[in-house]
Amino acid sequence: MNDLHTTRLALLAGQTDAATAMQDAIAIAGSTACAHVFTRTAFDEARSASARASLQSPLSGLAFSAKDLFDVAGQPTPAGSVVLAHSPPAKADATAVARLRQAGGVNIGRTNMTEFAFSGVGVNPHYGTPANACDPATPRIPGGSSSGAAVSVATGAAFIGLGSDTGGSIRIPAALNGIVGFKSTARLVPTDGAVPLSTTLDTVCAMTRSVRDAITAHEILAARRVTAGTTSLSACRFAVVRNVFLDGLDPTVATAFERSLKILRAAGAQIQEIELPEVAELATLNATGGFSAAEAYAWHRLLLERSGAGYDPRVAQRILKGAAMKAYEYIDLVAARRDWIARVEHTLAAFDAVLSPTVPITAPTIESVAPGEERDDAFFRINGLLLRNPSIVNMLDGCAISLPCHAVNELPVGLMLWHGALHDDAVLAVALRAEQALQRR
Numbered sequence: 001m002n003d004l005h006t007t008r009l010a011l012l013a014g015q016t017d018a019a020t021a022m023q024d025a026i027a028i029a030g031s032t033a034c035a036h037v038f039t040r041t042a043f044d045e046a047r048s049a050s051a052r053a054s055l056q057s058p059l060s061g062l063a064f065s066a067k068d069l070f071d072v073a074g075q076p077t078p079a080g081s082v083v084l085a086h087s088p089p090a091k092a093d094a095t096a097v098a099r100l101r102q103a104g105g106v107n108i109g110r111t112n113m114t115e116f117a118f119s120g121v122g123v124n125p126h127y128g129t130p131a132n133a134c135d136p137a138t139p140r141i142p143g144g145s146s147s148g149a150a151v152s153v154a155t156g157a158a159f160i161g162l163g164s165d166t167g168g169s170i171r172i173p174a175a176l177n178g179i180v181g182f183k184s185t186a187r188l189v190p191t192d193g194a195v196p197l198s199t200t201l202d203t204v205c206a207m208t209r210s211v212r213d214a215i216t217a218h219e220i221l222a223a224r225r226v227t228a229g230t231t232s233l234s235a236c237r238f239a240v241v242r243n244v245f246l247d248g249l250d251p252t253v254a255t256a257f258e259r260s261l262k263i264l265r266a267a268g269a270q271i272q273e274i275e276l277p278e279v280a281e282l283a284t285l286n287a288t289g290g291f292s293a294a295e296a297y298a299w300h301r302l303l304l305e306r307s308g309a310g311y312d313p314r315v316a317q318r319i320l321k322g323a324a325m326k327a328y329e330y331i332d333l334v335a336a337r338r339d340w341i342a343r344v345e346h347t348l349a350a351f352d353a354v355l356s357p358t359v360p361i362t363a364p365t366i367e368s369v370a371p372g373e374e375r376d377d378a379f380f381r382i383n384g385l386l387l388r389n390p391s392i393v394n395m396l397d398g399c400a401i402s403l404p405c406h407a408v409n410e411l412p413v414g415l416m417l418w419h420g421a422l423h424d425d426a427v428l429a430v431a432l433r434a435e436q437a438l439q440r441r
Contacts, residue, residue: 003210004159008060018061022050022106025063029108029157033136036128037148037157039068040075041109049106057104058216064105064160064206065152068113070094071193079195080113080145082126083307094193096162096204096221103220108158111148115312117164117197118296118319120172120386121379122147125312125371132363133177134412140363143173143386146207150177153207160217161207166197166292168359168390171402174207175358175414178404180435181207182214182428183390185399185421188222196299198292201394211435214401215428228429233437234268236352236430238417241276245356245389252406256413257357260405260438264355267437271355278344279392285336288329289321297322312371314379337395344396345420353423353430358402358414359386389416399424401431405438 002010010016026043028034046063053061066072069079071090078084092098097107112127114120122144123129130147132140133154142151146163150173153161163170165183174181186203196202206217215226240246240261249257265271288294296319308316348354361382369379393400393416400418415438417431 001156001209004059004062004208004213004216005210007062007159011055011060018050018053018055019047021062022046025108025157028155029152033133033155034151034157035131036112036124037130037151037155038065038109039078039080039112039127039148042107043109046106046108053104053106058220059100059103059105059160061104061106063108063158064100064162065109065111065149065158066097066107067146067149067163068110069117069164069195070097070162072097072107072110075110077195079117080115080124080127081311083303083310090193092193095190097193099220099223100160100162105160108152111146111152111161113147113149114145115315116195116296116300116319117145117166117169118292118315119144119383120168121369121383122173123366123369123371123379129366131366134363139366141176141366141369143176143363145169146173150174150179150181150207153177153209154179159208159213162204163206164194164197165203165205165394166201167387167394170205170207171358171390171400171414171416172386174402176363176412178406178412179207179209180211180214180401180403181205182218182401183393183399184218184222184424186397188224188424196295198295200291200295203394211401211403211428211431218424218428226428227425228432229425231429231433232268233264233430233433236433237270237272237350238264239348239351239354240271240273241279241354241356242273243275243277244279244392248360248385249357250361252362252410253357253360253413256406256410257415260415261355263437264434272351274347276344276347278340278347281340282392282395285333285340288333289325291333293318293322294325294330295322314376341396341420348420351419353417353419353427356389356416356418358416359389361385362411362413393418397421399427401427403431403435403438
């Protein structure tokens with residue numbers, strides 16, 4: 001399946017046109033492969049906008065999708081819920097949506113998500129759960145919370161899946177669907193016009209089919225140029241954190257990760273295994289509920305009082321944990337995080353990036369975590385596993401990218417390259433080289 005970059009070259013060469021590319025995307029978006037992917041489509045508007053778009057614009061009239069928590073002018077913003085389904089229409093596009101449009105992108109529709117973005121699994125009891133694009137024979141979870149956005153990109157319905165990442169909500173579904181997901185440093189992209197989960201941790205970012213497309217999407221969303229450089233892998237020094245990140249890996253993930261390290265070493269990369277004892281401190285730091293629960297409860301408390309019965313019980317349960325956090329505990333957490341970040345960044349300063357499995361498991365079946373009290377234990381266990389590795393980067397206020405690193409006959413596995421805040425360009429640069437090495441293999 002072609003990426004955005006290749007398709008734009010074909011458009012500029014006259015080998016196809018934007019209208020044809022859009023019609024192909026619409027056909028996929030309306031197919032069974034995208035069942036439950038979109039909560040609202042804009043096919044007629046997309047055809048018209050694509051026909052008017054300039055080929056010289058960065059996105060050339062090609063399709064993007066927008067997660068259901070982003071404002072789109074004239075539409076309500078349900079955020080995967082039913083309690084906000086009839087909220088007043090947004091008066092303007094969220095900044096991220098507006099920037100993609102200004103760059104020539106065409107919004108094909110709103111994508112399904114975990115209700116209020118509070119889970120890494122991707123199950124939605126209100127609008128159905130999109131099936132992972134990797135296994136047509138067995139419906140598997142898409143990962144969340146940007147579930148529909150991931151499947152829209154993996155199936156070919158969109159070249160860019162606009163989403164958000166608070167604890168892994170871009171990288172988890174990217175890993176499970178075999179595509180690329182880049183979480184930038186949070187402060188680089190405006191979050192206005194997006195329903196928040198955690199104002200401390202939320203990051204507006206996107207999924208694509210290649211690293212070069214991830215760079216294009218980030219440049220548009222952040223309104224900045226990326227300096228990717230020409231560094232070869234032989235000049236790169238990577239760390240592999242032994243503790244926590246490698247615990248309890250599924251055999252498919254373990255095999256793919258070790259194979260990836262071998263490929264990168266063969267390409268000349270220096271890879272050093274390290275201990276990062278600070279990651280073991282996070283359970284204690286977040287013992288009172290963490291930023292997501294506290295900040296989500298602050299936003300949802302009145303809505304829960306009015307319409308709590310309409311929430312997904314699993315989401316409501318997690319939000320309500322924030323009610324117990326005391327003001328001094330929140331203030332202590334802010335200070336403790338600042339100190340924790342400083343210590344982790346000191347250790348990582350000697351490396352170009354850190355290599356980890358994005359998530360420790362492959363995609364379980366939807367049936368195993370479908371709504372129902374009898375499956376709650378399995379749901380929360382899997383949710384914890386999916387969030388474990390990527391959420392560490394959010395706590396670090398860092399940046400990270402997930403690259404597919406599985407073999408053709410394997411379920412998708414993600415290789416995460418990450419570092420601290422504002423190392424975005426360096427991470428993207430080494431990701432380009434790593435992607436090339438993995439694809440050659």
